[in-house]
Amino acid sequence: MQEYEVVVIGGGSAGLAAALSAYENGLNKILIIEKNSSLGGILNQCIHTGFGIHVFNEQLSGPEYAQRFIDKLDNTSIEIKLNSYVTKIDKDKTIYYSNDAEGFQVIKAKSIIMATGCIERTPGAIKLEGERLSGILTAGLAQRYLNIEGYLVGKKVFILGSGDIGLIMARRMTLEGAKVLGVAEIMPYSNGLRRNIAQCLEDFNIPLYLSHTVKEVKGKDHVEQVVICQVDENKNYILGSEKTFDVDTLILSVGLLPYNNVLEDLGVQMSSTKGAVVDENYQTSIEGIFACGNALHVHDLVDYVTKEAMQAGLGASRYVKGLLKHGKYIETKNKNGINYVVPQKFCLQNIDKEIMFKFRVTKPFQNVKILIQDGDRTIKSIKKMFLLPSEMENISLNLSELKDCKSLSIEIMED
């Protein structure tokens, strides 16, 4: 049986960076297994620019960003299997995959990095009301049809949810000649990046209906009408506020969910982000199995995916070389105003200089402090003008700040 030092599952931006980092940190037998016929993952269908601002100081398109990493693979010993899907892994790190060239294969790995990306929340998951019709589809699927297959899914479009993909698609479909009649967002604030609201909606005069949701979808075989309605603080309909739009398409951009069917089957401890619980090296509850990228928690910027994956690659290389120490874990707690923190735990002995914590707030805040504490001791306090749930925050702490640390919590202090 083939044995690798590290097998990376998923060849998107996370998988690519993780594999390269493992290689740069001294591993040689590295394999990337990717389901699609090319590397790059979701980046391949993101033909808009806005990638790489932090990593390359440039505004690249998705495929361009991916290509920078794909090019680097050339001079390495990293092996790649495309069109190959991993269906199962065992606790002893046996990996089962299949493709149309080798059939059903079983390989062994000393370590595994899960970089399987995310899926979109579906009409079913949000219990969308109304008829089940064609013409209701998620934004990422509509994006794939448009940017990869070359087809527009409709001419008159309404969008539910202000997630970034929906916003990007509002602009993209408008440029392709479709009419986007509006975007409804159930929350009183947008769930997309501020720059996307400005560049994708405002610049095209597409109305954003905050505190609104779709109450009904009507039609016979295909969408004919969408009825939206305002909601109160408890998300109950405010009857009488209904507006009806004659459209042929309803696009949903209502959130992304880490996709971890393989990890779930394996019985790895999962967190509220629907990704695995990980430590400072992105190691999961099973030793030697790491997770990063959108499979761990959904990122809005690819640059942070890359950085996270590099750390996971480094972690895997240290694990393989036996350099990871078995120290005591300190838990990170999300308190007031913080939705989640990654990593959920850390071991001081395995931190070189600093550690980055990533988190999202539960709702928008203005003029507040982010407070990081060890019990009663304030480690750091950071003033923030704006905090939005749609924008992932990150804070790095160095070892000296964490000296003698026994617990760690992050919370929002309002004045």
Added chain:
Amino acid sequence: MTYDVAIIGAGIVGCFLARELSQYNLNVIVLEKDNDVGNEASMANSAIVHSGYDPIENTLKAKLNVLGNAMFDKICEELDVKFSRIGSLTLAFNEKEVETLKMLQQRAFNNGVDVEILTYEQIKQIEPFVNENVKAGLYAKTAGIVDPFNLCIHAMENAIDNGVTLILNENINKIIKENDLFILNNKYQSKVVINCAGINADEINNLVNKETFKIISRKGQYYVLNHFKDEFVKHTLFMVPSDKGKGVLISPTTSGNYLIGPSAEETNKFSKSTDLKTLDEVAKQANLMVDKIPYYQTIRTFAGLRATPSTHDFIIQESDTKNFINVAGIESPGLTSSPAIAKMVVEEIISKMLPLTKKENYNPKIKKYIKIKELTLDEKKKMFAIDKDYGTIICKCEQVSLGEIKDCLSRSCPPHSIKALKKRLRVGFGKCQGGMCQAEALSVLAKFYKVDKKDIMYDNLNSYILYSKTKGEN
């Protein structure tokens, strides 16, 4: 060509009628308005093979339910359909309901169904998830669950293999009788017509007869939960029927998912819409039985329409017009009864209209379907040696390979739409609901049928997915 029998409607009743008739030397045609078989009530129901304790004694419902239930092991073996006798528990929460259970036990006895009343402690042993306030339950071992999609599809595949003709997208709206022959939609001539048009059976009847019954449409809404690793309910859990209705059920499905529902509300005959208010009500009722239902695992909600007849029992008889047979008002337990209904119609009614001689080469079995996900590694490797396409996984959530899709397309009742493919192989039925694989599945269908991708429909003929090619792609 003149057909011996024309069947209107390819729901489960039409599919089993076609299969039952296909054993004989008859020319049979099935006319279905939708782009697939089993596209109405037969695909949106609780998928329970009822034991038969519930229908009132001496009704057709009682008789055919019990007969039908007994036929499932053999039929599902022949037709390669998932079926499992997991048993049902009807739960009572107070003394009055316990009394009702005793009445149902007596009814079960009269109907010839083996049941047993269990105490809370006994129930807890076999079904640990039920709430503590359960007083007793009626346990029916013979109740089962079935894959209703493939029950229809495989029955029709088998019928077609044995010579039946299926015409899809043919909405029957005109029937005239001339010289003892029926002419349907000015196109199809037949000696005998069977009306099994589900919710529309009254309208079809009225094309040739005076109105003798009405079909009322009653909607039932459900939650579908994903399959997950943790333990959950293992039996079909019912509530004790009351004057308020039958109540909701919680049940595993043959694919490891869970159904919670249905509601019951009168509607028009077109709307299969769902609404949160009703679904909240369904959840409240279901929580009475099990309070730890993982609703966050919901992957879909849906509604089905019951064809409730004004006569309150199945209508299975020759109509006032000679050789025109109504099989109408087939509401629950219609799925369970369907094989017995087909047998009854053929043996008791059609046998008096047409000579029935058996075909020599009739084969009751279909070729087994390969399910890569369920094979051992060695078996998978063998399949790969036969066809490399078994190695390419198209649907990730349900792990369905290209080879399986191609096999399905080569069958005699193949999928023409994304939804038809989903019903057959579960492609796009999982957690991502096709978000990840629909584009690939659509490409496979377009390639197979040699059409442009935009000609592949989601379901019926007007349900396009792709509207137009973009500027750059002409």
